[in-house]
Amino acid sequence: MASIAQDVDRSALPPAAKARSRFFANAAILMAVLVVSSFPVTYFGPLLSGSKQFLLLRHLHGAVFFGWIGLYAWQANLVAGGKVRLHRELGLAGVALGGAMVPLGMWLAVQAIEERMAQGVARPFEFAVYNFFDLTLFACFFAAAVYHASRNLEWHRREIYVAAICVVGPAISRWELVLPPPLPFPLFDALPNLVADLFLVALALHDRRALGRIHPVTLFAAAVLVPFNLVEPLLGRSEVWNATLAPHLYGFR
Numbered sequence: 001m002a003s004i005a006q007d008v009d010r011s012a013l014p015p016a017a018k019a020r021s022r023f024f025a026n027a028a029i030l031m032a033v034l035v036v037s038s039f040p041v042t043y044f045g046p047l048l049s050g051s052k053q054f055l056l057l058r059h060l061h062g063a064v065f066f067g068w069i070g071l072y073a074w075q076a077n078l079v080a081g082g083k084v085r086l087h088r089e090l091g092l093a094g095v096a097l098g099g100a101m102v103p104l105g106m107w108l109a110v111q112a113i114e115e116r117m118a119q120g121v122a123r124p125f126e127f128a129v130y131n132f133f134d135l136t137l138f139a140c141f142f143a144a145a146v147y148h149a150s151r152n153l154e155w156h157r158r159e160i161y162v163a164a165i166c167v168v169g170p171a172i173s174r175w176e177l178v179l180p181p182p183l184p185f186p187l188f189d190a191l192p193n194l195v196a197d198l199f200l201v202a203l204a205l206h207d208r209r210a211l212g213r214i215h216p217v218t219l220f221a222a223a224v225l226v227p228f229n230l231v232e233p234l235l236g237r238s239e240v241w242n243a244t245l246a247p248h249l250y251g252f253r
Contacts, residue, residue, distance in 0.1 A: 186233035
């Protein structure tokens, strides 16, 4: 997203390379569509109907997260269209939005924990496990992408792609709040992030076509994200998380 890529004479590329260059742009559009379309019941509907009043924090959180994924899609398509200079100029905006996402996400997680406590929920920290690990993974891959922006384009574009995956999964999970569970625990809880992980499969296939091998970033992301996404539901219900780790991590002790 916040890439500062080197200029490329796209007219000099062979037809196959031009076709491959649309992968990240098209994937970014699909990610943005999935994110925005995941909130009709939990945010957009109540907002338009006035049936629910949201804290200002939720509006700010939504604006920043929607803004980041939208900007990511725009920037990826600018690069695909050869408009690298404008892509660079928008880079700082991407860094600013990405940097704001982590504190806003954690802040909203604390608010949600307090709401669940007030409602007498037995495990108020359970779902906060997703906030913590998804935001942490996003921050790590986003920081790596910013670092590689002017150093290694192939690493950069994959790292920001993986950072976007960390946004897609939590967005898809909003449907679980309104739909009956089709799968038992823990599969149902892990399903949104596992669906988002399909973008890693697409990336691996792209790597094979474009590079003749799977890129190290793709391999590393798969080795990190998939195990984390499988373990998160189990950790969220564990006594270690609810009684020890989460209260300390979120400042309740």
